[in-house]
Amino acid sequence: MPPATRPTLWTSSRTAGTVTHLAAAVAGLDLDIRFLSLRGGDTRTPAYLALNPKGQVPALELADGTVITEAPAILTWIADVAPDSGLLPAMHPQRAKALEWMAWCQTIWTGAFGLAFGAKRIAGDDVAVAALLRAAGIERVTAAMALVDAAIQPDGTLLGTGQPTAADLYVFHLTTFLKPLAIDISALPHLAALREHVGALPGVIAALAREAA
Numbered sequence: 193m194p195p196a197t198r199p200t201l202w203t204s205s206r207t208a209g210t211v212t213h214l215a216a217a218v219a220g221l222d223l224d225i226r227f228l229s230l231r232g233g234d235t236r237t238p239a240y241l242a243l244n245p246k247g248q249v250p251a252l253e254l255a256d257g258t259v260i261t262e263a264p265a266i267l268t269w270i271a272d273v274a275p276d277s278g279l280l281p282a283m284h285p286q287r288a289k290a291l292e293w294m295a296w297c298q299t300i301w302t303g304a305f306g307l308a309f310g311a312k313r314i315a316g317d318d319v320a321v322a323a324l325l326r327a328a329g330i331e332r333v334t335a336a337m338a339l340v341d342a343a344i345q346p347d348g349t350l351l352g353t354g355q356p357t358a359a360d361l362y363v364f365h366l367t368t369f370l371k372p373l374a375i376d377i378s379a380l381p382h383l384a385a386l387r388e389h390v391g392a393l394p395g396v397i398a399a400l401a402r403e404a405a
Contacts, residue, residue, distance in 0.1 A: 200224040201266075202244070202251040204235075205403040208263040208301055209250035211365045213403065215267050215358050218395035219274035223252075225402065264294040267358040279358040286351050293350050293359035297366060304332035305366065308373055330373050337370065337380055344382035348389045356390050364390040 201216060201223045203209030207230070216223045228234035228249060235247045244251040244261055252260040252269065260266050268291070271280035281287045307314075308329025315322035340363055345352035350359050367387045370377050377384045390396055 198222060198224055198255055200226055200253040202226050202228060202240070202249055202253065204228045204230050204249045206368070207249055208298070208365075210399075210403060211263050211297075211358075211362045212250045212252070212266045212270065214361050214365070214396050214399045215270045215279055217399035218356075218361065218393055219270050219277035219279060220395070221270060221274055227403075262298070263362070264291070264298055267294060267362070271358055278353065278355045279361075281351065281353060281357065286353065289351055290357045290359045294362055297359065297362035300333070300336045301362075301366065304329055304336055305369055308333055309369070330375070333370070333373060334375055337366075337375065337377075337383060341380040341383040344386055348382075348385045350386075356386075356393065360386060360390055361396070364396070 199221070201209070201212060203213050203225065204227060213225060216225075228240070230249075234240060235244075235249060241247055243253060243259055246261055248261070250261070250263060250266055252266045254260070260269055268280065271277065275282065280290050306329075308326055311325035311329060312322045315325055340350070344350060347354055349356055350363065351357060356364075363383070364387055367377060367383060377387065
């Protein structure tokens, strides 16, 4: 792939890349958004593997050829180049707490959600084992969502910052996948309020429209 003339975000809908897409839109960054098909094998092509040998999304290619991978790292870059966005607090301990929540979200996404949605792939033809794995994944997701619901501050954000941070965007992304797991978000009122708050941001609305196109 030729060097990018502006930062390029390689992503795929309904993946951790979605969070970085949301953050870029909220921050108002002029990124070249490139959607890849995971099922179509776009992340396994020689060209993409040369860019990101992990064969995963998201990946952010900077104009100088530097490539940043992993959602928390890309979210941090976005927040730092757009400090007025408020996506990361400038000072500790709030900045550290935001990074803590971003790391936690990444763990829950790849772990609990990954188990719930990937149970059949993991178990292969063993239907009984797949059912057990899915149930275990759903149990872990349910517990995780109860934990974050209890942590949300009265202003509807995780850190009480008044405006959503990158951590709130990641939690919003996780809530998108609760309905397919038959987890009722209305039983988690603080989490439901966070979802409504973040979902109303113009940047989030615009990014989700692009993802659905």
